[in-house]
Amino acid sequence: MHETIQSWLEVLFHQKVKDANNMDLHSLLYDNMIKAYKSGKAQNGHEHFSTQDELTQFWIEGKHILDFLVKKRAAYFSTKTMELAGIETLLYQELRPGVMFKGLVDLVFYNKNTEEWTIMDIKTSTSGWRDNQKKNPNLTAQVVLYKEFFAKQFNVDRDKINVEFFIVKRRVPKDAEFASMTKRVQEFSPNAGPRKTKQVIEQMNKFISDVVDKDGNFIEKDYKCTNPFGKCEHCSPFL
Numbered sequence: 001m002h003e004t005i006q007s008w009l010e011v012l013f014h015q016k017v018k019d020a021n022n023m024d025l026h027s028l029l030y031d032n033m034i035k036a037y038k039s040g041k042a043q044n045g046h047e048h049f050s051t052q053d054e055l056t057q058f059w060i061e062g063k064h065i066l067d068f069l070v071k072k073r074a075a076y077f078s079t080k081t082m083e084l085a086g087i088e089t090l091l092y093q094e095l096r097p098g099v100m101f102k103g104l105v106d107l108v109f110y111n112k113n114t115e116e117w118t119i120m121d122i123k124t125s126t127s128g129w130r131d132n133q134k135k136n137p138n139l140t141a142q143v144v145l146y147k148e149f150f151a152k153q154f155n156v157d158r159d160k161i162n163v164e165f166f167i168v169k170r171r172v173p174k175d176a177e178f179a180s181m182t183k184r185v186q187e188f189s190p191n192a193g194p195r196k197t198k199q200v201i202e203q204m205n206k207f208i209s210d211v212v213d214k215d216g217n218f219i220e221k222d223y224k225c226t227n228p229f230g231k232c233e234h235c236s237p238f239l
Contacts (some may be wrong), residue, residue: 004062005069008069010087012239013077013079013082020073034236053067069185082111083112090104093153098215098217099212104181105119116162117156117161120165121165144190144196147164157199166184
């Protein structure tokens with residue numbers, strides 16, 4: 001889904017809206033899913049980890065997401081005020097000898113009217129994020145750190161950088177209580193102010209000190225799971 005949305009936006013912003021509208025996004029999503037599955041299967045010892053029925057259901061749900069994005073394009077991606085400044089933008093900086101920060105920002109936009117930047121991370125969710133996910137510091141810290149290192153790497157004023165999770169929902173209720181619940185997109189901007197950023201950086205530095213010694217070697221010991229979704233059984237290289 002990430003790659004499909006990114007390819008569509010690249011055509012939308014760097015070519016013509018008409019070209020983007022003419023893209024066969026359903027087929028592109030299918031092809032990207034096949035590539036991702038083959039890669040995941042290889043990492044899983046060449047063992048299947050899904051079924052044809054499950055993958056077909058994912059594809060159908062993905063097509064609904066893409067159709068919604070194309071139909072509501074102007075509400076989320078205005079080519080009049082926004083410029084697509086980066087896709088998979090690499091953030092790479094040394095934190096201390098032997099320890100590097102590395103991040104790939106899904107999307108970076110620049111608003112030429114306000115001269116502000118938006119760092120956007122795409123997330124795929126079954127039905128959107130609930131309050132416990134929005135308040136989970138291990139989950140929201142990602143874009144807070146992106147903002148910090150983007151500002152340093154590209155010499156951009158932190159006050160001119162916004163962060164956002166662009167959450168696409170595979171399922172929406174048919175008889176929703178509120179109209180917003182029927183949308184396939186949920187936008188969430190966590191707190192990334194100075195105080196919050198300081199807290200996140202301190203947590204990151206504590207993590208580094210806990211797992212890496214002064215020579216840059218990993219410290220072998222038992223670690224507590226900090227999976228932001230609280231599902232250790234889902235920790236896997238292909239998910």
